[in-house]
Amino acid sequence: MMPSPDTFLPLRQVKQLLVAVCLMLPSLLIPTGNSHEWGDDYAQYIHQGINISRGIAQTDCGYIFHPDNAMLGPHAYPPGFPLMLAGVFELYGNYTSDFVFFMFLLTLMTAVLAYLYFRQFFSHLTALALMLFLFYNPWVMNFRNEVMADIPFTLLLLLFLLLWPFCKKWWHFLLAGLLAGFTISVKEVGWALCIAAMHSIFIQRVNAPFDGIKSKGKWVRGLVFLLSTLAVWYIIEIWLFHIPRPYDENFVSLHILRNVMDNLDYYPKVLQTFFYNDSGEFNFIPTFFAPLAFAFVVMGLYRSFVKGLGLKEWLVMIYFAVLVIYPYHSSGFRFLLPIAPVLMIYMAEGLKAFQPLQKWSLVYKFYLFIVLVGLQYSLSYSQILYYSDKVRSGPQEPLAVQMFEFMKQGLPENSRVVFAKPRALALYTPFSALALHPNSSPHLTDSLLRSYDIHYALLCSDLVDNALRDYLMLYPQRVQKIRTNAKFELYEIIKIDPIQN
Numbered sequence: 001m002m003p004s005p006d007t008f009l010p011l012r013q014v015k016q017l018l019v020a021v022c023l024m025l026p027s028l029l030i031p032t033g034n035s036h037e038w039g040d041d042y043a044q045y046i047h048q049g050i051n052i053s054r055g056i057a058q059t060d061c062g063y064i065f066h067p068d069n070a071m072l073g074p075h076a077y078p079p080g081f082p083l084m085l086a087g088v089f090e091l092y093g094n095y096t097s098d099f100v101f102f103m104f105l106l107t108l109m110t111a112v113l114a115y116l117y118f119r120q121f122f123s124h125l126t127a128l129a130l131m132l133f134l135f136y137n138p139w140v141m142n143f144r145n146e147v148m149a150d151i152p153f154t155l156l157l158l159l160f161l162l163l164w165p166f167c168k169k170w171w172h173f174l175l176a177g178l179l180a181g182f183t184i185s186v187k188e189v190g191w192a193l194c195i196a197a198m199h200s201i202f203i204q205r206v207n208a209p210f211d212g213i214k215s216k217g218k219w220v221r222g223l224v225f226l227l228s229t230l231a232v233w234y235i236i237e238i239w240l241f242h243i244p245r246p247y248d249e250n251f252v253s254l255h256i257l258r259n260v261m262d263n264l265d266y267y268p269k270v271l272q273t274f275f276y277n278d279s280g281e282f283n284f285i286p287t288f289f290a291p292l293a294f295a296f297v298v299m300g301l302y303r304s305f306v307k308g309l310g311l312k313e314w315l316v317m318i319y320f321a322v323l324v325i326y327p328y329h330s331s332g333f334r335f336l337l338p339i340a341p342v343l344m345i346y347m348a349e350g351l352k353a354f355q356p357l358q359k360w361s362l363v364y365k366f367y368l369f370i371v372l373v374g375l376q377y378s379l380s381y382s383q384i385l386y387y388s389d390k391v392r393s394g395p396q397e398p399l400a401v402q403m404f405e406f407m408k409q410g411l412p413e414n415s416r417v418v419f420a421k422p423r424a425l426a427l428y429t430p431f432s433a434l435a436l437h438p439n440s441s442p443h444l445t446d447s448l449l450r451s452y453d454i455h456y457a458l459l460c461s462d463l464v465d466n467a468l469r470d471y472l473m474l475y476p477q478r479v480q481k482i483r484t485n486a487k488f489e490l491y492e493i494i495k496i497d498p499i500q501n
Contacts, residue, residue, distance in 0.1 A: 016124045020115040020131060024108050027264065030141055030381075031388035034097040036397040036465055040424035042147040043395075044077055046099060049085030058082070058241045062426025064416065064434040064452055069327060072435050073423065079241040080186035081149040099147045106151050107144045113134035113158040121345055125366045128341045130344045133373055138380035139276055139333055141145070149187050154338045156183040157193060161342075164197065164311050173225040180225070183458025189338075192322050194229050194240050196314035198222055204309055256325060263324040267336065268294070269341070272331045277380045285376045293347055296354065300346030303353060312342045359400070393462050395424045401490040404429050410483075411456065418449060419458040420465040431456075440467040442474040449493060457491040 035044055047061040058076040065075045081204055085099065092098040111131055118127035134140065144151070160179055167176050180197065184190035201222045202213060213219075237243045276290040305313055319339050326335075336343070360368075391397050395404070407417075408429055415431045422433030434452055436445055448454075457468060457479060472479055472491065483490040 013119075017112070017116070018120075019110055020128060023128065023132060024111045024135065026135065027102050027108060027111070027141070029385065034100060035392045035394060036096060036146075036419050036424075037392045037394045038424065038460075040395075040421040040427075041073060042099075043421075043423040043427040044073055045081055045147055045149065046085055046089075046094065047423065048076060048079065048082035049090050050094065050352055052079065052082055052086040052241075052497075055091070056267075062430075062432040063371065063423045064432050066437070066448070066452075068440075069435055069437040075244045076241075077149065077243075078185050078237060079243060080184075080236065081152055082154060082184055085147070094367055096147075100145055103144050103147060103151060105153060107135065107140065110151055110155040110158060112201050113162060114344075117158055117162055117341055118345065118348075118356060120162075122348060123362060125362050126348060129337075129366055129369050130341075130348060131198055132370070134340060134344055136373075136377065137274065138377055138384060139274060140337075141381075141384060143334070143337075148334070150337050153183065153187040153190065156186060157190075157338050158341060159195075160193060160313065161315075164200075170224050171218055173221045173336050174228050177225040177228025178232050180229045182236070184223030184229070184233045185236040186340075187321065189322055192318040193315060194226070196311055196318045198226060199314040199318075200300075200309070200311040201225070203314075235326055246261055255327070260324050261329045262329055263326070266329050267320075267323060270331075270333055271336060274336070274340075285372055288371070289376070296347045297343050298346075299350030299353060300348065303348075304346060312345070315339065316342055329454050364373060395421075395428050399485050399487045400460075402485055403483065403490065406483055407431065407456075407458075407490065415455045417456045418468060420460065420463040420468070425458070433498075436465070436467040436471075438464075438467060442467075442471045445471040446475060446478075455493055457493060459489040461487045461489075467499050 008315075014370065016398075029196070036311060044061060044063065047063075049060050050056075051058055051060060058079055063073070063075075087103075088099055088102050110136075115127050115131040118130045122130070152302040156179065160176065160183060163179070164176060167173050176197070180190065180194050183193060201218050272290045272294045275293040276286040278286075301316070316339060323335055333340075368400065394400065401471070404425075407415075411431065413430055417433045418432050418436060419425045419433050420435055422435045425431060425433040434454060436448065440448070449457075450470075459465060459468060459472075478494050481489060481495060482492050
């Protein structure tokens with residue numbers, strides 16, 4: 001006799017899940033364009049994916065890494081996301097539209113997992129409202145166009161958060177460790193998840209932090225989880241792909257306290273900005289809503305921490321601890337996206353404590369929420385649709401393609417180029433490229449160009465590259481302009497004997 005489907009998952013919950021999927025499916029039809037801007041993180045990920053497909057080393061991407069400019073990007077990113085992109089490249093080739101559609105699918109899957117995660121805490125309608133609010137946010141709709149590791153990392157993080165409460169036996173923790181290890185191979189900040197999970201095994205109450213240490217069973221679970229996590233991380237990053245430590249240089253800072261203070265000011269503002277969308281004549285809605293939403297997040301955080309320390313509480317603490325010491329202040333909401341579902345839970349918890357419109361049914365509250373959010377997002381969506389068929393200012397615009405084609409046909413194949421976006425240049429041309437530190441002096445630039453044997457310099461009017469411009473102004477006798485168009489200037493660097501001034 002076949003078991004009833006309700007034995008595995010109640011039919012009502014299956015229907016509710018299908019509703020969530022159906023409500024997210026239209027997001028696949030919302031275009032955000034098929035070209036990239038000049039931010040070239042995506043180029044490194046795609047290039048590493050192509051290298052995996054071709055059996056080439058992960059660091060052989062044409063990006064000339066300079067330790068003094070390490071904040072631009074590491075030698076190579078962790079290989080988890082490039083492994084995913086390698087499959088897309090094998091099937092479809094190096095086409096931006098296919099990589100972007102893959103990101104659309106990952107976003108859809110992430111939204112559905114977020115709904116399931118919200119469902120562990122709230123009713124069906126509340127979980128739907130949180131999912132729609134987060135994943136139909138115009139920032140998320142635009143960010144899907146970026147081939148970046150943040151969305152797949154968020155997906156894996158949510159999967160881990162969903163499965164963790166069901167880990168009871170030692171082999172459950174083994175499987176959780178395998179998942180955590182792969183999550184780390186997508187983004188290094190995944191170590192925060194590993195540390196948070198270890199803390200949640202042993203410490204669940206602030207007033208009794210050492211009780212778990214006395215439990216033999218917890219030690220077995222913790223060690224199984226930690227060893228399996230380390231094994232997967234080591235096999236993927238060190239044994240298979242030989243990834244150098246990707247972010248160590250970025251943490252070498254003499255201004256740690258200043259970084260902490262700057263980030264403590266920066267990220268609360270970024271979170272409030274996410275809640276604020278330009279709504280035109282309806283701007284009064286986000287003007288009131290953004291600070292209220294942030295206040296509800298803080299209120300929910302407090303209420304949750306008072307009740308006890310679970311995985312999500314440890315994750316928020318440790319993840320934010322990493323963010324506040326990381327000396328990079330231009331990420332926007334991207335670094336907050338992985339824990340955004342947890343922050344949405346805290347927002348809903350804070351709102352529940354406030355209990356507005358107590359006499360209204362949940363259905364009426366849901367409809368009111370959808371209307372208010374729809375009005376808030378309306379202008380941003382009209383802009384998304386307007387720019388969807390336009391080529392962005394970046395490596396795929398006609399002037400950039402024109403210059404890259406000239407370089408591919410007119411420069412020697414082993415040429416080295418100094419350019420503000422070296423990884424984009426290395427993806428779309430066969431040349432290796434170096435980027436200068438923004439504060440590099442002309443004298444230091446001259447030394448770098450010689451030591452790295454740079455042959456050409458490329459300027460783009462859309463990009464700020466003051467270090468290179470200052471060098472060209474101070475040493476005009478050491479360069480020769482060989483090609484220009486409306487946005488680009490290509491110079492050949494004249495080789496000068498090192499002892500000559």
